[in-house]
Amino acid sequence: MRQALAIAADVRARRLSAAAVVERSLQALVADDHRLGAVTRILADRARQDARQVDAAIAAGRDPGPLAGVPYGVKDLFDVVGLPTTAGSTLYENAPPALADAEAIRRLREAGAVLVATLNMDEFAYGFATINARHGTTRNPHDLDRLAGGSSGGSAAIVAAGLLPFALGSDTNGSIRVPASLTGVYGLKPTHGDLPMSGVFPFADSFDDIGPFATSVADLRCIWDVLRGTDSSLNTGTEFHVAQLGGRFLDNVDPDQHAAIAGVAPGAPILDLPDIARARSAAFLITAYEGGTLHRAALAENAMAFDPATRDRLLAGALIPRALYDAAQDFRRTFKATILDCIADHDVVLAPAAPCVAPAVADPRILIDGERKPARSDLGIHTQPISFTGLPSLSVPLFRPGRLPLGLQLIGRPNGESTLFRFAAMLEERGVIGVSPPPGTWGEDA
Amino acid sequence: MLLGELQRLLRRLPFGRVSTPRSAPPVAPSDDDTVMPRTEAEIVQAAEILGLIVPDACMPGVVANLALLDTHAVILLGRPRRVGP
Numbered sequence: 311m312r313q314a315l316a317i318a319a320d321v322r323a324r325r326l327s328a329a330a331v332v333e334r335s336l337q338a339l340v341a342d343d344h345r346l347g348a349v350t351r352i353l354a355d356r357a358r359q360d361a362r363q364v365d366a367a368i369a370a371g372r373d374p375g376p377l378a379g380v381p382y383g384v385k386d387l388f389d390v391v392g393l394p395t396t397a398g399s400t401l402y403e404n405a406p407p408a409l410a411d412a413e414a415i416r417r418l419r420e421a422g423a424v425l426v427a428t429l430n431m432d433e434f435a436y437g438f439a440t441i442n443a444r445h446g447t448t449r450n451p452h453d454l455d456r457l458a459g460g461s462s463g464g465s466a467a468i469v470a471a472g473l474l475p476f477a478l479g480s481d482t483n484g485s486i487r488v489p490a491s492l493t494g495v496y497g498l499k500p501t502h503g504d505l506p507m508s509g510v511f512p513f514a515d516s517f518d519d520i521g522p523f524a525t526s527v528a529d530l531r532c533i534w535d536v537l538r539g540t541d542s543s544l545n546t547g548t549e550f551h552v553a554q555l556g557g558r559f560l561d562n563v564d565p566d567q568h569a570a571i572a573g574v575a576p577g578a579p580i581l582d583l584p585d586i587a588r589a590r591s592a593a594f595l596i597t598a599y600e601g602g603t604l605h606r607a608a609l610a611e612n613a614m615a616f617d618p619a620t621r622d623r624l625l626a627g628a629l630i631p632r633a634l635y636d637a638a639q640d641f642r643r644t645f646k647a648t649i650l651d652c653i654a655d656h657d658v659v660l661a662p663a664a665p666c667v668a669p670a671v672a673d674p675r676i677l678i679d680g681e682r683k684p685a686r687s688d689l690g691i692h693t694q695p696i697s698f699t700g701l702p703s704l705s706v707p708l709f710r711p712g713r714l715p716l717g718l719q720l721i722g723r724p725n726g727e728s729t730l731f732r733f734a735a736m737l738e739e740r741g742v743i744g745v746s747p748p749p750g751t752w753g754e755d756a
Numbered sequence: 757m758l759l760g761e762l763q764r765l766l767r768r769l770p771f772g773r774v775s776t777p778r779s780a781p782p783v784a785p786s787d788d789d790t791v792m793p794r795t796e797a798e799i800v801q802a803a804e805i806l807g808l809i810v811p812d813a814c815m816p817g818v819v820a821n822l823a824l825l826d827t828h829a830v831i832l833l834g835r836p837r838r839v840g841p
Contacts, residue, residue: 594825613811626821626825
């Protein structure tokens with residue numbers, strides 16, 4: 311699968327039809343999916359109809375949009391008209407069908423993109439593993455014996471495998487950035503609240519955001535512009551004040567990430583942000599409380615219908631005392647103000663995205679502070695404190711062909727996404743970051 | 757004001773490790789309000805108040821998860837918590 315903008319350019323110039331692109335994409339998904347466990351539903355009829363409309367628009371001389379004929383998928387928590395929104399759970403398999411597409415899907419459709427599939431996730435987005443009782447475990451295309459990360463693991467894996475040029479996920483505590491890091495693609499968690507959440511199944515309102523996965527900075531920026539309704543290409547500065555995060559961010563880091571950060575910004579000041587451990591703990595508590603509260607009625611009705619991997623966590627979250635939740639929220643307000651002041655003079659702050667390469671499916675644990683911890687809950691050690699601040703964070707893949715992927719976070723000021731894109735584009739041009747296709751997974755063309 | 761400006765200048769220096777002030781003193785609501793249910797009896801009681809029944813099959817997992825959440829509560833509140841029922 312080629313990159314999104316290359317496909318759109320060919321479709322717009324009539325070198326390819328949207329119908330042909332989508333047909334090949336559907337065939338590839340059918341042929342490959344059981345290997346990855348990334349797809350939950352293939353939307354063949356809808357995709358073919360949308361592709362025909364794109365081709366008809368072009369034939370009639372109308373502008374089909376910047377993503378003309380580009381196939382994509384969404385995490386299984388976006389409303390798709392006519393289908394139940396399951397959030398990866400059997401509990402909602404027979405829910406009433408959505409009456410309209412999620413706003414993000416509507417905007418992408420207007421831009422010519424063609425939705426072809428819904429994608430696997432941890433049930434209700436609660437986890438960093440994409441181990442799902444209903445749909446199975448999503449495998450990492452770089453090594454099928456390893457996890458793809460989560461909770462947007464299906465979205466990351468399908469893009470990393472070259473089966474789709476982009477996908478949408480959601481990120482509450484790192485659910486875009488962690489799987490992006492583990493599968494070696496780009497993933498954006500935008501400034502909190504910046505992209506439309508209408509028609510997206512919630513997890514924890516305090517931190518929920520949606521965002522795209524893609525295989526190039528240019529693709530990611532274009533998708534973000536479409537989702538946001540802006541044109542970030544007008545932002546053209548090339549001077550960056552860069553810093554890196556110290557403290558816990560350097561305690562649990564792969565040596566290659568450390569070396570890459572030093573290489574990207576030699577001499578960049580190290581920011582020892584205060585109270586990072588407290589921030590992660592507060593985020594953990596807020597997420598558990600909001601998730602438990604959201605599902606409390608369903609838990610009361612039939613807790614055993616939940617995925618075994620999430621039900622105990624949700625039940626525990628529902629039992630957190632309200633006063634503790636309020637204390638965590640009070641701390642969050644103070645912490646945010648402090649962090650904004652700390653990073654005020656920096657355009658980009660560098661940090662690891664996940665603390666390690668993808669863990670094994672057979673032993674989903676990772677080393678944190680010298681102890682083996684569950685990947686499901688702890689892969690987000692470096693992303694969770696950033697979500698807590700609401701700042702935008704772009705996960706970028708270090709360019710390391712033939713090796714398991716590792717990612718960095720480029721963290722920006724509020725609404726500083728276009729600066730992050732420019733910085734990432736510079737690193738991509740230098741060959742520091744970039745997607746390394748898994749062996750034998752990417753076809754020659756669309 | 758002057759201190760803030762100085763910190764900003766320091767952050768721009770190459771090779772500088774910038775120590776930043778702690779963001780906030782530990783939050784301190786009263787112990788009773790924030791204590792997590794930990795024993796099976798406490799969990800059953802807290803669940804009943806919310807209209808929940810914790811199935812037997814879930815109890816070990818709920819106990820383990822509440823223990824984990826309690827470690828986060830200790831970190832957040834910055835003080836030791838009571839141990840045992």
